[in-house]
Amino acid sequence: MKKKEFIWKRRHLLGLRGLSREEIEHILNTAKGFEEISTRSVKKAPTLRGKVIVNLFFEDSTRTRNSFTLAANRLSADVIEFTEKVSSTSKGETLLDTAKNLEAMGIDIVVIRHSAGGVPKFLSRNIDASVVNAGDGFCEHPTQGLLDVYTIRKIRGSLEGLKIAIVGDIAHSRVARSDIYAMTKLGAEVILVGPPTLMPAKVERLPVKISYSLDDVIGQLDVINMLRIQFERMGSNPFPSTKEYSHYFGLTVERMKKVKKDILVMHPGPINRGLEMESEVADGPNSVILQQVTNGLAVRMAVLFLVNQGAMLRQEIKDKRERLEGQ
Amino acid sequence: MSKTLLIKNGHVIDPANKINQKAHVYAVDGKIAEVGKIEPKADLVIDAAGRFVLPGLIDIHVHFREPGDEEEETIASGSAAAVAGGFTSVVCMPNTDPAIDDATSVEYIHRMGRQARKTHVYVMGAITKDRAGEQLSEMGFMVQAGAVGFTDDGSGVQNPAVMLRALKYASMFKNIVISQHCQDNWLAGNGVMNSGYNSTVLGLPGIDPLAEEMMLWRDIQLVRKTNMRYHVQHVSTARCAELIRQAKKEGLPITCEVAPHHLLLTDDSCCDYDTNYKVNPPLRTDADIKAIKQAIKDGIIDTLASDHAPHLKSEKELEFLTAPFGIASLECALGLYIKVLIEPKIIDWPQLVSIMAERPAKIISVDKGTLGKGKQADITIIDPDGEYRVDVNKFRSKSKNCPYDGWKLKGKVEYTIVGGEIRYSAQES
Numbered sequence: 001m002k003k004k005e006f007i008w009k010r011r012h013l014l015g016l017r018g019l020s021r022e023e024i025e026h027i028l029n030t031a032k033g034f035e036e037i038s039t040r041s042v043k044k045a046p047t048l049r050g051k052v053i054v055n056l057f058f059e060d061s062t063r064t065r066n067s068f069t070l071a072a073n074r075l076s077a078d079v080i081e082f083t084e085k086v087s088s089t090s091k092g093e094t095l096l097d098t099a100k101n102l103e104a105m106g107i108d109i110v111v112i113r114h115s116a117g118g119v120p121k122f123l124s125r126n127i128d129a130s131v132v133n134a135g136d137g138f139c140e141h142p143t144q145g146l147l148d149v150y151t152i153r154k155i156r157g158s159l160e161g162l163k164i165a166i167v168g169d170i171a172h173s174r175v176a177r178s179d180i181y182a183m184t185k186l187g188a189e190v191i192l193v194g195p196p197t198l199m200p201a202k203v204e205r206l207p208v209k210i211s212y213s214l215d216d217v218i219g220q221l222d223v224i225n226m227l228r229i230q231f232e233r234m235g236s237n238p239f240p241s242t243k244e245y246s247h248y249f250g251l252t253v254e255r256m257k258k259v260k261k262d263i264l265v266m267h268p269g270p271i272n273r274g275l276e277m278e279s280e281v282a283d284g285p286n287s288v289i290l291q292q293v294t295n296g297l298a299v300r301m302a303v304l305f306l307v308n309q310g311a312m313l314r315q316e317i318k319d320k321r322e323r324l325e326g327q
Numbered sequence: 328m329s330k331t332l333l334i335k336n337g338h339v340i341d342p343a344n345k346i347n348q349k350a351h352v353y354a355v356d357g358k359i360a361e362v363g364k365i366e367p368k369a370d371l372v373i374d375a376a377g378r379f380v381l382p383g384l385i386d387i388h389v390h391f392r393e394p395g396d397e398e399e400e401t402i403a404s405g406s407a408a409a410v411a412g413g414f415t416s417v418v419c420m421p422n423t424d425p426a427i428d429d430a431t432s433v434e435y436i437h438r439m440g441r442q443a444r445k446t447h448v449y450v451m452g453a454i455t456k457d458r459a460g461e462q463l464s465e466m467g468f469m470v471q472a473g474a475v476g477f478t479d480d481g482s483g484v485q486n487p488a489v490m491l492r493a494l495k496y497a498s499m500f501k502n503i504v505i506s507q508h509c510q511d512n513w514l515a516g517n518g519v520m521n522s523g524y525n526s527t528v529l530g531l532p533g534i535d536p537l538a539e540e541m542m543l544w545r546d547i548q549l550v551r552k553t554n555m556r557y558h559v560q561h562v563s564t565a566r567c568a569e570l571i572r573q574a575k576k577e578g579l580p581i582t583c584e585v586a587p588h589h590l591l592l593t594d595d596s597c598c599d600y601d602t603n604y605k606v607n608p609p610l611r612t613d614a615d616i617k618a619i620k621q622a623i624k625d626g627i628i629d630t631l632a633s634d635h636a637p638h639l640k641s642e643k644e645l646e647f648l649t650a651p652f653g654i655a656s657l658e659c660a661l662g663l664y665i666k667v668l669i670e671p672k673i674i675d676w677p678q679l680v681s682i683m684a685e686r687p688a689k690i691i692s693v694d695k696g697t698l699g700k701g702k703q704a705d706i707t708i709i710d711p712d713g714e715y716r717v718d719v720n721k722f723r724s725k726s727k728n729c730p731y732d733g734w735k736l737k738g739k740v741e742y743t744i745v746g747g748e749i750r751y752s753a754q755e756s
Contacts, residue, residue: 116649117648118529118646122600201524201526201527201533205527206528
């Protein structure tokens with residue numbers, strides 16, 4: 001039997017929770033094709049020429065934003081940067097007003113980051129352009145999840161059967177959530193590690209194992225992803241001191257003595273050196289942190305390319321229908 | 328000359344007087360004169376054949392937003408919504424801007440209610456000045472002005488010493504109830520929905536059920552000490568229902584209410600980030616709904632109250648994190664209760680009427696909720712099988728933040744009669 005050809009249909013990328021394994025693999029395969037562009041002397045392809053992308057960032061970000069901008073530039077799209085630090089209120093211009101205003105300028109793709117979970121979904125329901133989630137509250141950060149699995153797959157060939165620990169502030173981490181969905185869909189076993197005060201409600205209902213002891217699990221791991229402790233997202237202190245946190249959950253040189261030789265050490269950045277991870281480990285031979293950044297570019301090019309393809313497919317179907325109705 | 332009203336051929340359900348049969352209702356000068364077989368001539372005759380004739384329904388928990396947020400609702404628009412929903416009496420909550428925390432404000436609400444000439448408008452005053460949870464408000468003056476109880480609704484009184492003082496102080500007044508929005512702010516944090524699997528995958532801060540349960544548990548201890556009449560607003564968790572069951576068994580003077588959304592919706596509804604499902608206390612789980620329904624069946628829940636909380640579209644069109652809490656449901660509340668309690672046979676009609684008229688009247692100590700001789704002629708006439716589709720655009724309420732828009736419900740309100748006067752009629756609207 002001939003395998004049915006996979007067709008990408010989505011015009012938004014809101015999260016990885018609703019994506020199938022096939023869809024995730026398709027993004028990763030597409031990204032692989034785009035990696036080559038960055039090695040050319042003229043690092044540009046005409047794929048999105050004439051398309052307008054807006055980076056709509058309501059929260060600080062340097063690497064994700066730059067990565068998206070560069071990805072858009074490499075595909076020849078025009079990019080508008082839009083930064084708004086204040087959150088919307090009923091009195092001022094609402095988020096929806098902002099989006100509709102941008103849409104009135106004729107944009108094709110909105111790349112959005114916001115401190116409130118669900119904003120990309122809310123936007124996708126209310127505007128016509130494609131929406132790409134660049135991180136929403138502690139809901140999802142799909143391109144980070146994708147670049148993480150891309151990085152692992154690139155080095156290990158597959159995630160099937162790998163043991164991966166995500167360590168730290170799971171409760172307030174959108175990266176953890178996107179990683180969990182992507183990694184488990186691709187066949188990895190995920191262990192969440194951190195103090196109970198940094199675990200979200202009903203975490204046991206996610207397809208993961210939970211451990212409160214890094215030392216108990218560290219010897220079995222193929223990959224360890226150290227989350228950034230996000231002080232700005234935490235209300236009252238969920239642990240007594242950074243010193244005690246590092247003692248139990250920091251990736252120290254001492255702890256690295258217990259790991260498998262070929263373990264991959266990851267971090268979504270920016271690192272709090274000496275808190276989640278000692279500098280020697282961050283810069284050590286097992287660290288793939290900078291490769292994550294490099295791969296992020298190819299992954300984001302793939303995502304922009306694919307949502308545009310999804311939007312064009314939708315337009316094609318719409319046109320066809322109108323033609324048929326006109327007959 | 329006396330003014331007379333005859334409602335004939337209807338099926339009268341008046342549980343306080345153990346009536347559940349076909350009967351005529353005769354009122355003279357706004358008071359019930361007789362319920363029975365007599366059929367005298369009257370100035371106004373309503374043929375209620377095939378209809379249920381009920382003592383006027385009472386909703387002891389509404390937000391009419393006046394003074395301060397008149398763009399969301401006014402006492403006039405809210406009152407019109409109330410009679411369209413079959414309610415002849417409502418109790419306004421004091422979390423307005425400024426808060427209803429003195430006699431002048433209480434009198435203002437009453438005056439606006441009288442001017443609206445729709446439903447009876449009662450009011451609860453704030454327990455503490457500005458609802459700040461610190462200094463007791465002038466309860467005595469507000470009692471004299473006609474306040475039926477006190478609450479800091481919108482938030483609970485956080486400081487147990489203040490709450491104890493409030494219960495103690497209020498116990499010197501007759502016919503007053505202290506009503507609490509149970510929520511420990513430390514535990515609730517900045518939560519915007521129920522804390523659970525859904526909040527985890529939606530990436531939204533959760534409100535642990537404990538936030539509600541802890542304050543209720545605390546208050547029960549304070550009630551035991553003071554023996555002051557205490558009312559629990561919008562019970563939303565299974566454990567709260569259980570705590571109330573135990574407290575009642577112990578004989579403590581505790582009553583409670585349940586809102587329609589805590590019977591019909593769970594936190595699964597939040598999965599699309601639709602802010603019409605953002606409400607406080609938050610939508611919980613199927614297990615909570617099951618326990619609350621059982622508590623209703625067992626008579627533990629004293630009344631149903633809409634917690635009608637209108638908000639503008641522009642406010643609700645914000646991010647789930649920032650949009651205000653609240654659901655506007657006064658106009659379709661009866662239909663919702665029929666759907667969730669009568670249709671699945673959890674309770675029968677006399678029981679429903681009892682918890683929507685007789686028992687809430689007792690909580691707020693008003694001589695209403697029955698069709699007994701000499702009582703004010705507050706009457707709701709409904710077509711129990713009459714179907715309608717909820718349409719927010721037809722709401723008399725100024726706000727449309729109603730997740731039931733488009734739902735098909737039964738129990739169409741035909742007439743709402745207040746003091747013998749028709750204040751709402753389905754034909755004329």
